[in-house]
Amino acid sequence: MRTFSIITALLLPLGAQAQDRAPILMDATETHILPRFAQLADATETLATTAQADCAPDSEDLRTAYRAAFDSWISASHLRFGPTETDDRAFAMAFWPDTKGFTPKTLSRHIATEDAAVGSPEAYAETSIAGRGFLALERMLYDPAMAEQGSAAYRCALIRAIATDIDRNAEAMNTDWQTYAPNLTQPGDDSLYRSGDEAMQELFRALTTGLEFTADTRLGRPLGTFERPRPNRAEARRSGRSLRHVELSLIALRDLAARLSFDHPQIAADLDVAFARAIDRAQALDDPAFAGVDTPQGHIRVEALQQSINDIREIASTELGPTLGISAGFNSLDGD
């Protein structure tokens, strides 16, 4: 049987294989992309209504809703193109890394001036992007320095405004993804993607940039250097979510990789083994905010996790990429 299929493949004109992206594009769009944004919109709606009911920073209901909604975002945030990218929506969901400390500055300014934008969702959406999204809300819920600023009433209004803004943003993405989906599932003259290959390349790029972000930024920033680790740079460390984001992103990317490699069982198997190894390492780490990078042993363990993600990247770029017609040129890959 195997021999037969190889011969058939050789006899087919090159173009015939190139056209057969439809099942994977349909599967990735319908079962990977769209459900994630629907789930996100549900979770952020719960967050917004919970904040309306109880805006106390230490409210367990509010924190639970916050964690669930942030989980949903991390599980969708690698899909950073199309409606996710429009108007910087992804950055408005999570302004990170914040290398210049814009988020606390923006929030302090809102509080100090009692910025009236918190009274109107439309107005709040026009304020600085650094004061929006899950990292801004994390400051309000988990940073003791914020809880001492201004009046309790204003802080409550600010928490509600950020939660509502997150929900509006998620709703907009979810709505727009429904109308954007046919671009991916029906590439061609009426689509933003002129061919199935182009649409596949967009999804492949989501996979590789997602892996890159998790390895180089989510882990690279707290790792710093061996001589000078930077645990205070870990993502969402105040809510103790740094490691969880690595794990959630790997789980989401594993699902995407499996769908994209469906036609290539050997590559699919290689990727799955590599993902399993990385996820196992993340789950075994027991260092939720990467505070342990301060110690030599802790640093080495996080580095090992980073290496296991780089191993996945290697398989993606050398095995999966070429099957999708991704240009592997010396200069086109350099990016400088």
Next chain:
Amino acid sequence: MTSRRDFLAGLAAASLAPVPGWSSVGAPDFLAAALFPDGSYRLSGLDGKGAILFSIPLPARGHAAAAHPFKAQAVAFARRPGTFAIVFDCASGTVIKRLEAPKGRHFYGHGTFSANGDRFFTTENDYEAAEGVIGVWDAVNYIRLGEFPSGGVGPHDMRLMPDGETLVIANGGIETHPETGRTKLNLPTMQPNLTYVDLSGSVLAQVELTDALRKNSIRHLAVRGDGLVGFAMQWQGSLTKHPPLLGLHRLGEEPRLLSAPETDQSALQGYAGSIAFAADGNSIAITCPRGNALLRFDVESAAFTDAFALEDVCGLGAGSEGLVFTTGTGAFGALNATRAEISAQPDCQWDNHLIPIRTFG
């Protein structure tokens, strides 16, 4: 016994030719870095047809290089975020000096000499402050003299203007930190610009694009003899948009942006790698390795002229007539009025840039 006349003649010879000039290495027209089949990265001197006149091993993959205006000396930069650059004597292939970026700085991969060859300038990242810096070096002994702000974040290419007293800097706007590799840390707030400074770092002028093009990173430059600056861009926004990747600017005027028709423009994946004016200055081109294309435009009318399909094309420079280019597949070719002709195809992979040795020849 040495006569006074002999003594003076000897003195003159010693002061006029203390180091070999470019003619001593076959008068190359260009420098380019490449990966060779044995796995070595080398910096080569090329003639106008792409023949390799000399080839010096590099310790790692290079990015751009800079050619001394008259001595046969080249500075090769490591790939971003490299912390060293190497000054070579191209006649002997020996290392004259290894330039180390100061603590807290790394090089971006481009640099330029002053017209008289006594200063060398490098684009650098002050990465803790996330501010661009221009390093100033003594180019006789290659000692660091100081630095000044580049006028933005992420300075990449930099050129000396024809007046010899002004530098034009492409501040790409993208913040990176060596600890996070090439991850772009500030896309939602990035703001690239073109900055003109005098050689002591005083800002003479700054140009920004409109807010809709804020995510178009200004990366590479070409300068015409009359001071017209061409700039090539790399789009960091949605790939479903196809903004212009080439601009022209003259001090005191508004920038002009040049774009090909949508069918050509949309194939570029928002990425231009190199830029150069043709020898006569009437046309300008960009290479687009992700779109495997070279696009040419008329400078006067700012109109698109033609596109050439060339696999992994990136290096670009002015040739004896028109333009010359290199590709990641080893080709060296020339573009005349109507077509691209490959004149050399050595077994190597040419890296991003082709560095002219005579800037305004």
